[in-house]
Amino acid sequence: MTLKKDSVKDLPQPVTQRGEMTRRKLLEAAENEFGAKGFHNTSIADITKRADVGQGTFYLYFPSKEDILRELVRYMSRSLRLYLSEKVAGIRDRLERERLGLRAFVDFCFEHKNLYRIVMQAQFVDEAIYQDYYRTIAEGYISGLRSAQAEGQIRQGDAEAQAWVLMGIAHFLGLRYAIWQEQAPPESVLQEVATFMASGLRPLAHEREKDGG
Amino acid sequence: MTLKKDSVKDLPQPVTQRGEMTRRKLLEAAENEFGAKGFHNTSIADITKRADVGQGTFYLYFPSKEDILRELVRYMSRSLRLYLSEKVAGIRDRLERERLGLRAFVDFCFEHKNLYRIVMQAQFVDEAIYQDYYRTIAEGYISGLRSAQAEGQIRQGDAEAQAWVLMGIAHFLGLRYAIWQEQAPPESVLQEVATFMASGLRPLAHEREKDGG
DNA sequence: GTAGAACATGAATGATTAGTCATGTTTTGT
DNA sequence: ACAAAACATGACTAATCATTCATGTTCTAC
Numbered sequence: 001m002t003l004k005k006d007s008v009k010d011l012p013q014p015v016t017q018r019g020e021m022t023r024r025k026l027l028e029a030a031e032n033e034f035g036a037k038g039f040h041n042t043s044i045a046d047i048t049k050r051a052d053v054g055q056g057t058f059y060l061y062f063p064s065k066e067d068i069l070r071e072l073v074r075y076m077s078r079s080l081r082l083y084l085s086e087k088v089a090g091i092r093d094r095l096e097r098e099r100l101g102l103r104a105f106v107d108f109c110f111e112h113k114n115l116y117r118i119v120m121q122a123q124f125v126d127e128a129i130y131q132d133y134y135r136t137i138a139e140g141y142i143s144g145l146r147s148a149q150a151e152g153q154i155r156q157g158d159a160e161a162q163a164w165v166l167m168g169i170a171h172f173l174g175l176r177y178a179i180w181q182e183q184a185p186p187e188s189v190l191q192e193v194a195t196f197m198a199s200g201l202r203p204l205a206h207e208r209e210k211d212g213g
Numbered sequence: 214m215t216l217k218k219d220s221v222k223d224l225p226q227p228v229t230q231r232g233e234m235t236r237r238k239l240l241e242a243a244e245n246e247f248g249a250k251g252f253h254n255t256s257i258a259d260i261t262k263r264a265d266v267g268q269g270t271f272y273l274y275f276p277s278k279e280d281i282l283r284e285l286v287r288y289m290s291r292s293l294r295l296y297l298s299e300k301v302a303g304i305r306d307r308l309e310r311e312r313l314g315l316r317a318f319v320d321f322c323f324e325h326k327n328l329y330r331i332v333m334q335a336q337f338v339d340e341a342i343y344q345d346y347y348r349t350i351a352e353g354y355i356s357g358l359r360s361a362q363a364e365g366q367i368r369q370g371d372a373e374a375q376a377w378v379l380m381g382i383a384h385f386l387g388l389r390y391a392i393w394q395e396q397a398p399p400e401s402v403l404q405e406v407a408t409f410m411a412s413g414l415r416p417l418a419h420e421r422e423k424d425g426g
Numbered sequence: 427g428t429a430g431a432a433c434a435t436g437a438a439t440g441a442t443t444a445g446t447c448a449t450g451t452t453t454t455g456t
Numbered sequence: 457a458c459a460a461a462a463c464a465t466g467a468c469t470a471a472t473c474a475t476t477c478a479t480g481t482t483c484t485a486c
Contacts, residue, residue: 014462015454015461016454018453018462019462019463022463022464038336038337039253039337040252040253040337041337043442043444044443044444044445045443045444053465054464054465054466055445055465055466055467056445056446056447056465056466056467057464057465058445059445060463060464063445065444120336123330124251124253124254124330124334131393134388155408157405157408158401158405160402161386161398161405162405162409164385164389165385165386167385168381168383168384169378169381169382170381171384171385172377172378172380172384173377173378173381175347185374188371189371189373189374192370192371192374192375193374193378195370195413196375196413196414197413199412199413200408200410200412200413201409202412227433228431228432229432229433229482229483231432231433231482231483232432232433235433235434256472256473256474257473257474257475258473258474266434266435267434267435267436268436268437269477270433270434270435271474271475272474273433273434277474277475278474278475427486428486429485429486430485431482431483431484432483432484433480433481434480434481434482435478435480435481436477436478436479437477437478438475438476438478439476439477440473440474440476441472441473441474442471442472442473442474443469443470443472444469444470445469445471446467446468446469446470447465447466447467447468447469448465448466448467449464449465450463450465451463451464451465452461452463452464453460453462453463454459454461454462455458455459455460456457456459
């Protein structure tokens, strides 16, 4: 009957525009502070100072420090998925979709350097929300891959395994180039990786025969 | 002249067998505590309690809490690389090597569930050692891939990009199955992924002509 | 068998900080 | 205009915890 420990508590929602503004400032400040120094090395005072509000104000919007991190993960997750789905909207060819999705993901990382650190921190604050972040992305991927399999666009096989492989590739590419090197990977690298993914996904010759399953 | 902030300080090395034993107990305790609760939610008291030594004893071996995490990352990194190199020793075929390496990596994760969490925590304690962990693995990978390219075993291309792709695949496979699902991935999944990697790496038809470069 | 080195201890300290609260100020509905 | 709701504040509290230290104990070399 009672909610379990880490489940979603409904956060106090601001009613006025002013409240909405303050909440946003807090989230943005937290994103930057957590991204720069990490969750545990950031104090509430750091966040409220950056957001330019009083310390007590924080607790009008978030019941605890953990809660603002959770909210941040949910928010960034939604933003990412929205961004990606816009970038590949209307593309019917699955391999082309992968190529565009990869590029879009790396671009997103580049624009949101805090993404990786925020998500990784979540692991130590609320394992469930950390896993959800990846599983939600995986779900979308899996159903897309299954359709593509059904249409004979890609190799038959365990779509879940394929999804995690593709996620792993994108993740490490983003980490190595967008986050660490702080520049988009050179076109040649993107090309290399897209080719790798395409070869890995492309149906074997004999599979192409049986067409739209 | 002075060492820079996060560089390797030489840790006090025990001289006697007894000291060696205590140091080991501390490292093992720290690995388990950090793995279970995370670096910041683990106190020195937690570690010394688990290691069954006095609190002060900790500082005989490690100058600070950060230092034991650093040491742990170095230690696990070495263990992993040693394990992998043993498992693929003597295999000349690069694709077979990848398949075996993947299986070995997943097995290692399964036996060392704390690996991921320890390494991820390192990021917020000492970014350099976190990056080194991956870069060191990448280096070995890259030179192996370059040789394989030279021999025409795999597709010509940016070996570094290939290395990060393969690392990403292994990482996410380990995360999804060994760490989260707490069981080795089914043979079918391993097969699926190995096929993916093999297709992604295999030389294109026209490349195979030019043989041992 | 003893001096000195190595190792061991746990109570005390000092600093940090998440969360609270008593006291405002501003906005909204009527 | 004014009551009530929403929003804002920053000083305070209570707890945690990394690190230190004064005081042992156990080895090792000779």
